[in-house]
Amino acid sequence: MEKRAIVLISGGLDSALAAKILQGQGVELIGLHLLHPFLAMSPGHFPAREVCREIGIPLKIVSRGEEMLRLVENPRFGHGANLNPCIDCRLLEFREAQAMMAESGASFIVSGEVLGQRPMSQRREILSMMDREAGLTGLVLRPLSARCLRPTLPEKEGIVDREKLFPWSGRERQPQLGLARELGLQAFTSPAGGCLLTDPNFCVRLSDLLEQKKPLELGEVKLLKRGRHFRVDPETKLIVGRNHQENVILRAYNLGRRPFFLPDNFPGPEICVRGKNSPEIRELAGGIIYRYGKPPEAGAEIREILPGGAEKIFTVTQAIDEEKLEKMRL
Numbered sequence: 001m002e003k004r005a006i007v008l009i010s011g012g013l014d015s016a017l018a019a020k021i022l023q024g025q026g027v028e029l030i031g032l033h034l035l036h037p038f039l040a041m042s043p044g045h046f047p048a049r050e051v052c053r054e055i056g057i058p059l060k061i062v063s064r065g066e067e068m069l070r071l072v073e074n075p076r077f078g079h080g081a082n083l084n085p086c087i088d089c090r091l092l093e094f095r096e097a098q099a100m101m102a103e104s105g106a107s108f109i110v111s112g113e114v115l116g117q118r119p120m121s122q123r124r125e126i127l128s129m130m131d132r133e134a135g136l137t138g139l140v141l142r143p144l145s146a147r148c149l150r151p152t153l154p155e156k157e158g159i160v161d162r163e164k165l166f167p168w169s170g171r172e173r174q175p176q177l178g179l180a181r182e183l184g185l186q187a188f189t190s191p192a193g194g195c196l197l198t199d200p201n202f203c204v205r206l207s208d209l210l211e212q213k214k215p216l217e218l219g220e221v222k223l224l225k226r227g228r229h230f231r232v233d234p235e236t237k238l239i240v241g242r243n244h245q246e247n248v249i250l251r252a253y254n255l256g257r258r259p260f261f262l263p264d265n266f267p268g269p270e271i272c273v274r275g276k277n278s279p280e281i282r283e284l285a286g287g288i289i290y291r292y293g294k295p296p297e298a299g300a301e302i303r304e305i306l307p308g309g310a311e312k313i314f315t316v317t318q319a320i321d322e323e324k325l326e327k328m329r330l
Contacts, residue, residue, distance in 0.1 A: 011047025268293020
């Protein structure tokens with residue numbers, strides 16, 4: 001058995017610790033990060049890459065956006081408390097890691113999972129089931145909880161010293177934070193969950209999209225992270241930019257394909273229409289732009305850009321009623 005392993009790197013605390021612990025035992029590590037549209041990352045910040053740079057190991061990034069959309073729509077093992085298909089997602093990671101093992105000559109997989117930390121995917125029986133499902137029984141080492149679990153093949157064969165691994169379980173994070181300080185780790189993200197599928201507020205928007213009974217599209221899912229969203233009727237939604245950056249993103253994504261509204265003579269939000277256009281939608285869009293913008297006292301001029309590029313300008317003199325607006329908010 002080679003002293004080489006694939007380590008699943010999320011960019012969070014536990015996977016960073018798992019990598020550092022195995023590195024300390026002389027195991028050659030190759031990081032694997034699964035990229036998908038539900039990751040909670042701020043622009044210009046890539047925690048998985050920063051963790052691997054700090055630890056000093058190579059990282060392979062695999063994009064699996066379409067696969068994740070299908071898992072969210074129809075997870076074999078169901079959703080968690082929100083729309084998180086955690087078991088199916090982990091199995092997808094295991095399959096990618098298994099392929100990397102064959103390519104790189106690695107002998108086993110390292111995961112930062114902690115027994116009992118997450119109610120859906122980190123129970124003892126679920127961890128064992130996932131290993132079996134992936135054809136990896138005995139080949140997935142979880143350093144943070146290893147001494148609570150059955151010995152893996154690298155432990156049995158002396159590739160890894162089991163006594164230098166940990167017996168942690170449950171949701172308490174202080175032991176991990178203490179070890180991170182001891183090891184000098186700094187690049188990991190705060191242990192608050194980096195997946196938007198566990199965020200109830202994000203899942204309100206995603207549930208609304210799923211209720212339309214259409215296959216999820218990457219572009220539409222990415223837009224769920226941006227702007228204010230207002231459901232007008234079953235067929236129509238307005239996405240309202242909250243700042244200049246979001247206005248630019250909405251405008252770039254629209255590309256003349258759908259109705260678009262923006263302030264013409266004052267600073268304010270821009271609005272992308274998802275669905276049908278009508279005089280009522282025009283009135284709503286103008287009232288919302290007036291509400292969130294800084295219109296002149298004489299009245300707000302709104303530019304309407306139609307699919308294909310034709311433009312119209314109309315005037316709005318008052319903001320939308322707040323109560324009406326809140327009823328539509330997602």
